[in-house]
Amino acid sequence: MDVFGSFALxxxxxxxxxxxxxxxxAILTRHPLLIKSARQAGIAVCALIFTSTLSLVYLFxxxxxxxxxxxxxxxxxxxxxxxxxxxWSGQExxxxxxxxxxxxxxxxVLLTYRNKNGELMPYVGVILAGVQLFFxxxxxxxxxxxxxxxxxxxxxxxxxxxxxxxxGLNPVLQYPEMVIHPPNLYSGYTxxxxxxxxxxxxxxxxxxxxxxxxxxxxxxxxxxCFQTMGILLxxxxxxxxxxxxxxxxxxxVENASLLPWLTGTAFLHSVMMQEKRGMMKVWNVWxxxxxxxxxxxxxxxxxxxxxxxxxxxxxxSIGGWFVGFLCIVMGVCLVAYFKNRDYLxxxxxxxxxxxxxxxxxxxxxxxxxxxxxxxxGTLFPVFSEYLSGSRISVGAPFFNKVNIPLGFLLxxxxxxxxxLAWRKTSTESMKRNFQIPVAAGAxxxxxxxxxxxxxxxxxxxxxxxxxxxxxxxxxxxxxxxVVRIRSGASWLASGVDLTLRNTRRYGGxxxxxxxxxxxxxxxxxxxxxxxxxEVPIGSTVHIGQYELLLQSMDQxxxxxxxxxRMIVEVMKDxxxxxxxxxxxxxxxxxxxxxxxxxxxxxxxxxxxxxYAGMNPQNxxxxxHVFINPLVKWVWWGGMVVVMGTIVALVPNRxxxxxxxxxxxxxxxxxxxxxxxxxxxxxxxxx
Amino acid sequence: MKIKTRIAAGILLAFMALMPPGxxxxxxxxxxxxxxxxxxxxxxxxxxxxxxxxCYHTGGAYSGPCETAKTILKEIDAxxxxxxxxxxxxxxMIQEYGPPAYVEPPKSGFGLVAWVMPIVYLFGGLALxxxxxxxxxxxxxxxxxxPGLSGVRVSPELLARAREQAQRETEE
Numbered sequence: 001m002d003v004f005g006s007f008a009l010x011x012x013x014x015x016x017x018x019x020x021x022x023x024x025x026a027i028l029t030r031h032p033l034l035i036k037s038a039r040q041a042g043i044a045v046c047a048l049i050f051t052s053t054l055s056l057v058y059l060f061x062x063x064x065x066x067x068x069x070x071x072x073x074x075x076x077x078x079x080x081x082x083x084x085x086x087x088w089s090g091q092e093x094x095x096x097x098x099x100x101x102x103x104x105x106x107x108x109v110l111l112t113y114r115n116k117n118g119e120l121m122p123y124v125g126v127i128l129a130g131v132q133l134f135f136x137x138x139x140x141x142x143x144x145x146x147x148x149x150x151x152x153x154x155x156x157x158x159x160x161x162x163x164x165x166x167x168g169l170n171p172v173l174q175y176p177e178m179v180i181h182p183p184n185l186y187s188g189y190t191x192x193x194x195x196x197x198x199x200x201x202x203x204x205x206x207x208x209x210x211x212x213x214x215x216x217x218x219x220x221x222x223x224x225c226f227q228t229m230g231i232l233l234x235x236x237x238x239x240x241x242x243x244x245x246x247x248x249x250x251x252x253v254e255n256a257s258l259l260p261w262l263t264g265t266a267f268l269h270s271v272m273m274q275e276k277r278g279m280m281k282v283w284n285v286w287x288x289x290x291x292x293x294x295x296x297x298x299x300x301x302x303x304x305x306x307x308x309x310x311x312x313x314x315x316x317s318i319g320g321w322f323v324g325f326l327c328i329v330m331g332v333c334l335v336a337y338f339k340n341r342d343y344l345x346x347x348x349x350x351x352x353x354x355x356x357x358x359x360x361x362x363x364x365x366x367x368x369x370x371x372x373x374x375x376x377g378t379l380f381p382v383f384s385e386y387l388s389g390s391r392i393s394v395g396a397p398f399f400n401k402v403n404i405p406l407g408f409l410l411x412x413x414x415x416x417x418x419x420l421a422w423r424k425t426s427t428e429s430m431k432r433n434f435q436i437p438v439a440a441g442a443x444x445x446x447x448x449x450x451x452x453x454x455x456x457x458x459x460x461x462x463x464x465x466x467x468x469x470x471x472x473x474x475x476x477x478x479x480x481x482v483v484r485i486r487s488g489a490s491w492l493a494s495g496v497d498l499t500l501r502n503t504r505r506y507g508g509x510x511x512x513x514x515x516x517x518x519x520x521x522x523x524x525x526x527x528x529x530x531x532x533x534e535v536p537i538g539s540t541v542h543i544g545q546y547e548l549l550l551q552s553m554d555q556x557x558x559x560x561x562x563x564x565r566m567i568v569e570v571m572k573d574x575x576x577x578x579x580x581x582x583x584x585x586x587x588x589x590x591x592x593x594x595x596x597x598x599x600x601x602x603x604x605x606x607x608x609x610x611y612a613g614m615n616p617q618n619x620x621x622x623x624h625v626f627i628n629p630l631v632k633w634v635w636w637g638g639m640v641v642v643m644g645t646i647v648a649l650v651p652n653r654x655x656x657x658x659x660x661x662x663x664x665x666x667x668x669x670x671x672x673x674x675x676x677x678x679x680x681x682x683x684x685x686x
Numbered sequence: 687m688k689i690k691t692r693i694a695a696g697i698l699l700a701f702m703a704l705m706p707p708g709x710x711x712x713x714x715x716x717x718x719x720x721x722x723x724x725x726x727x728x729x730x731x732x733x734x735x736x737x738x739x740x741c742y743h744t745g746g747a748y749s750g751p752c753e754t755a756k757t758i759l760k761e762i763d764a765x766x767x768x769x770x771x772x773x774x775x776x777x778x779m780i781q782e783y784g785p786p787a788y789v790e791p792p793k794s795g796f797g798l799v800a801w802v803m804p805i806v807y808l809f810g811g812l813a814l815x816x817x818x819x820x821x822x823x824x825x826x827x828x829x830x831x832x833p834g835l836s837g838v839r840v841s842p843e844l845l846a847r848a849r850e851q852a853q854r855e856t857e858e
Contacts, residue, residue, distance in 0.1 A: 244740055251736070279822070350822035358819060365811045373804040380791065380800050388796040393728050395737055395789035402804045530721055 005055025006146035009096075012048035013136040015041045016129050023126035035122050042110050042125050045132055046103035053100040056093065056145050060086050066162035069093055069145045075168040075589040077560040085179045086169050091303065091318070092145035094182070098299075099135045101183070102190040105219070106132065109194055117215070123201030131193050134325050142318055168589030174560070177237040185230025185257055189295040191223025192260060195267070196292035199285050203336045206343045210274055213284070217271065218649055220288075224264045225645040231257050232638035243595040243610040245530060245626040247634065250399040255378045256298030259371055263291040266367040269417075273360050276422060281344040282337075283364070289333045294371075296326050301378065352424035359417035366413065370406045374399065404457055408464060411519055414512050415468035418475065437470030461523035465516045472509045472516075479506075500653040507648025514644055517637030524605075524630025532612065534620040544627045546607055547571045548580075553621065561585040563596070566611045566621060570600065582611040582623075605629040723762050723772055727779045728789045729755040737789040738762075 019041035026034035056069070060083040065071050073086040073093065088094040106128045113121050139145065150158035172178075195216040202212035234257065239247035248254060267287040273280040300322035337344075350357055376383075377394045384392040419433040444466035445459055453459050480494040489497065499506040531543050541548045549569045556563045565583040569576055580598035587593065600607040608626040615622065724739030731741075731754035741755035758779070765775040780787050791797035 246740060249736060249740060350819055353819055353823075357822075361815050361818065365808075365815050369804065369807045369811050372807050376803050376807075377800065384791075384796055384800075390796075391786060392791045392797050392800065393786060393789055394791055394800060395728060396740065397726065397737075398790040398800065401790075406808075530718065532721075 003146075005052045005059070006144065008048045008052040008055065009136065009140055009144070009146070012045050012052060012099075013133070013140050015045045015048060016133040016136050019045055019129035020126055020133050023122055023129055027122050027126065038122065038129075039110055039114065039125055042129055043107055045129065045136075046107035046110075049096075049099050049103040049132075049136075053087070053096055056096060057084065057087055060084075063166070065164065065166050066149055066160065067145075068147045068149045071149055071163050071166045073166070073169055075166040075560070077589065078166075078169055078174075079560065081176070081179060082169055082174050085173060085182075088182045088186070089169055089173050092139070092143040092147075094186075095135060095143055096139050096145050097182075098186055098190060099132065099139060101186050102132060102135065102193060105191055105194050109197075109219070113215075117211070120198070120201050120205055120207050120212070120215075123205050124197045127197040127200050128193065131197070134321075138318060138321055142321060165589070168560070168587055168592075171561070171585060171587050171590075171592045171594030172241055174585075174587075174594070175237060175241050177233050177240070181230060181233035181237050183230075184226050184233055188223050188225075188227025188230050188257075189260065189298070191219065191226055192264060192288075192291050192295050194219040194223065195288045199288040200333065200336060203285060203340050203343070206340055210278070213271055213274055216288075220264065220268060220271075221645055221649055224261070224268060225642055227257070227261045227264060228638065228641055228645070231261060232635065236635060239631070240597055240599065241594065243597050243612070243624070245528070245608055245610075245624075245628060246525075247631070250374075250377075250396045252378050253302045255374050255399075256301045259298060259375055260291045260294040262367050262371040262374070263287055263294060266364045266371075267291060269360050269367075270364050273357060277357065279350075279357065280360075282341065285337070285344060286333075287364075289329075293326060293329055293333075294375075296322055296329065300326065354420065354425045354430070356417065356420045356422045356425075359413055359420050363410070363413045363417060366406055366409045370403055370410075373402050373406070377402065407519065407522075408460055411461070411464045411468060411516070414515060415464070415471040418509065418512070419471055433471075433474070436474060437467045440470040441467030455526040458523045458526040461519055465520050465523070468512065468516050472513050475509060476506070497653075499647060500650070503650045503652055504648050507644050507646075507650070510644030510647055511641050512644075514637045514640030514642075517633045517640055519637075521630045521632070521634030521637060524628070524633070527629045528626060530624070530626040532622060532624040534615055534618070535623045536620055541623055541625055543625050544605075545572050546625075546627070547574075548609065548623065548625060550621070550623065558585075560589070561587045564611070566609075566623065568598070568609060568623070570607065580607075580609050582609045584611050584613070601632050603630075603632050606631045719766060719772070720759055720762050723766075723775050723779075724755075724759050726776055726789055727758055727762070727783075728787050729758065730783055730787060731755065 019038050022034060022041060023038035025031075026038045059067050059070050060074050061080065063070075063074070063076050069090060069092050070086075073089045074083055078086065086093070088097040109128070110121075110125065113124075148160050149163065151161050153159050198212045198216040198219075201207070231254075234254070235247040238249070239245075267284060270280050270284055270287060274284050300319055303318055303322070352358075377399055380394045381391050384390065415437060416434075421429065441463045445463035448459055448462055453462070476495055476498070479498040480491055483489070483498050483501075484491060484494040487494065487497070499510075529544055531541060533541050535541055535550045537550055537552055539550060541550075547570075549571065551567045551569050554565050554567065556565060563583045563585050565581050568580045568582065570578045570580055578600055580600060582598040583596045585594050585596060595610060595612075598609045600609075606626070606628040608628055610624040610626075612622040612624040614620070721739040725737045727738045729736050729738045729741040729752065731752050736755075738755040738758035741752055761782070762775055762779065765778050770778065785792060788797075791800040793801055
């Protein structure tokens, strides 16, 4: 099966070369057969990548320890569930998995638009084939997952061997979220290839209008949704497994995942400017280009060893390949832009600074500043070493200090932007739309201050969260009230009806609500408490309202590991409330160990208990306990964001507005060539 | 409880009650303080860029702080026990491990560049946005409303385009 998989991968490479070169020839000659054959080659590439990936999965499932990658990342006792995760636990497998996910997107695009957009699709096909070609080159010639296991013999040649068992999977990856986090994150990274391909294709083909924006909106939202889920699942994994009590440490790998998310978010907002007003065309094209390049840069950062990271699961020397690819992509984008930039001229003017257009501009500014600040902070140790000779660390406190104010600005704009009208917003409209949310935010801040919240950042954040929630609730209330008056339905039914009539707008509001919840959770960090103590059996640890009694310790033998477990009784106000079992797992296959945190989670706070090890001098176990307020809001907020994105992807159920045909005098002259005058717009929303 | 124990507990309670509030807090929060200061000192294991308090170095004997980070935390504990302030503890750690022990760039020398850059990005970006807004506001409208349209016959295509544009611009 390893030969089969390897052969499929080579064939995929050959087909990708044809799809790329044949596609270029098809664009130049416009020969229908050539166009069709390039597309078919693109489909074949995807089918062959699927075959190759499934072959590798089969090798894991059948414990084939003659393949080096399988030996390094699996063992016989590893559960089937985690054997799937072993596929992307190392360099070679994760690159093949990247190609696999990209192939799903590519085949979906090629099949969806096989009979549509005839002018654009050959360009799209070539660009997608080019990206696939790069990853297939790496998987075939630089980091093949199908390398046979060999040992050097006396003559210096290699003998093929097979091992009885493998080294096992890294313990920190043996956690259920590790089976779903990387596919989500990679689906985000690879998904941004589609809007990139369409944007570049539209520019190269000088494709008219905003068609590429309409075509790629859903693909961008899908990629963005996966990226969001991937980031949050990764954060939850770090929280539940790594045992340091937090979920975001501004590690370079985490930063790398955040960068394309920030630019992707900016694109999803600024794209409306182009759709509605024909503005920001250059900006949108470059946002898509940059988002794609940041996806590649992220891979470069995490795999080249350029920056230190604790996520060193897949480091190697393939960074140079990614630098080369990045340079080619940048070169192509620059040439395409300078050759066709006149095609990207804006159509409209800005009527007022107090308008939806301005809010989008400022939203994009904040997102881009955050992106550049995170990127430069991540790379600063490298620059400082190169320019000043000493490596200056840039850790979490720096990123927090820089990004918290930017986060507040963004949160503020989340509330303000949607209530501003396109073109111009009058003072009366501002008063009408903002007086209740602003009052709610101010009252909320006052109540919290009286209640004893003295952390300035948290106070600002909670106040802004109340303000933004107020704007969203007000929007739903106003819309639902109109529907309710017309239909007589209940408030809930009216709200649902309203959402389904304009899924994009109200789905967007739901996404904003999810972001508010995430900010609430982040603000809770200011009130974290922790205590670390060596505890003899029968003694207690106090934290907040809780008292933790270490009752005993035991061991349990599982198939792939031995767990050393603390049995902790948690008491609140002298009454037992629950039992928690933090444990340490020892994996005999690779002689490594990992921690499994015990968490009691409520909306108010998490009680987070870690068995932090045994002191070898006195044989006393160490208990590390944290109280982390509002963490659950982050995870629930993430779910609301995903739900909102799904709603926004659903087509509208009915038209929002129906205009009656104007009565025109029969003898009047016809003005067929005339441009329509800009429609008189109502302020605010419908 | 024996009488001696009661007396000792009473003296301890009285002592704690007489202690200034800051000192009481110091005793209660010593672990928190260690971790707060530890969050400003880099873990010097050369394997991560995390702080000593937030090190979650994977692959160690346990998840969570590696041995180097634990040693640093113990040193911070020892400095706190001598009655040093947070800043004095931090300076003692920097003296021992050198400037790379700062978890965030120092606000002097080349480290200052890291702090200045985000401000430059923000204000540079802001200036750019203002320039763009000014240019957009000065730009003449591409399409001007045609005067005296009443009584003019409008083609169905034109009407459809107008409707489409109106819907696009008022939908959201």
